[in-house]
Amino acid sequence: MDEHILDDLALNNALSGTNSHLKLLLGISSILICVFSPSFFTPLVVGISMAAVTVGLAKIPLREYITLLMIPVTFAASGAIVILFLTGGGDPILSLSLFGATLTATTGGANLSLLVLSRTFGGMSALFFIALSTPMIQIFTVFHDLKFPREFIDLSMMVYRLIFIFIGEAIAIHNAQVMRNGYNGLKNSVHALSMLCGALFIKAWVRGEEMLIAMDSRCYDGKFEQCGAKQTIGILPAAATGAYLCGCSVLAVVFSGITLF
């Protein structure tokens, strides 16, 4: 069970009052700068600065942030190793013998894997910035303002509500099963997990029906009303965002030629 729901942190962060359009613009633009940057340098700068903003301005605890960052960075690092040995070009720098096969890393492979690694780091930092600074409720308001399909927003809001019900139920069932040795051995685990999922589905299904009754009795007419508070865009945050994005774009262009080898 993954209980690291980032929304919990996002609800209490120091930037929650800042305009959510601006935060999404900053996050998504940073991701795009990383993906389009031909050199590893700019994504690295974006990654470090986004992490600094998230920890420094949004006041997300550093320890939590590092734990979160380790999940994708570990995966990206192992992926980069595969790319290092698979792709090539340039001079060989390292040879390894593994199960009788020889794996050779070249300078081309090293450049590419460093680029992918830094892009993932930059992209994930920017994604974390969005996830940790903008509560989901604010994101719904942005979707609404951007004229996303109504069905999509309504469905997302209801899924949002149900996710927390489901996780609560799942933890309760899981605890009860663990206390009864439910996860003792593979056969028991499979049985216990399917019981958990089945019971979860039915319980949540009943909740969903009850929710419809509750909604009907409150005059639900097939539409959810958006009650997001209007947020003003401050001059300082807007200027800072603009300056940051321009700076990163310039960096990406100026340092486009930098490679490791």
Add this chain to the structure above:
Amino acid sequence: MHIMEGFLPSPWWQLWWLVSLPFVVLGFYQLRKMFQENREALPLLAVAGAFVFVLSSLKLPSVTGSCSHPTGTGLSAVLFGAFITSILALVVLMYQALFLAHGGITTMGANLFSMGIAGPLLAWVLYRAGKRANLNTFLVVFIAALAADLFTYMVTSFQLAVAFPASEGGITTSFAAFLAIFAITQIPLAIIEGVIVALIFKYIIDVRPDILVKLNVLSKTAIERIREAAA
């Protein structure tokens, strides 16, 4: 099987977004029709979406930029059809990116194609074909969920392979390499998910078979037959 943010270079992430787009549009069209005809569809779909999310948050580590999960989309495809599932998967992927830091925004197109379109489409086709051939319902559900998972994992490997072809042997070699690396976690995972989904199906038939009739997943006579066989 999520590809992390930033892992797919241009033009591949844009390309996968473009490939996924028609399915999303078609899904929205069906969703709108469903909401108009049957208002109860909204809570039902929301339950399915949240369920897919919780199921996919059970994760196992694996090598290379993505990590291994049950996808949960096989069940959704059998219950609601392939196109609605693509919308559910879009919602779920958004939450996974924002809540769990799985996947990303640029890579969402690729992840949506593998988890939300390719896998569910195959599951749906297999379920319909199996039902028409009068096979055991639970076996058909097992096969559909298993195939959805395996196909998702193959598509992800392919997506990574075309973006990072090997210098010797090209796409084929790197496809084989990515397949081999994911196989260790994905094949056992797919079998387990198949069993679990089949058992969930059994629970639904036991407790609320009326839902399945309403969704046109099983006919009344089929449910009576299954219940008689179990009794």
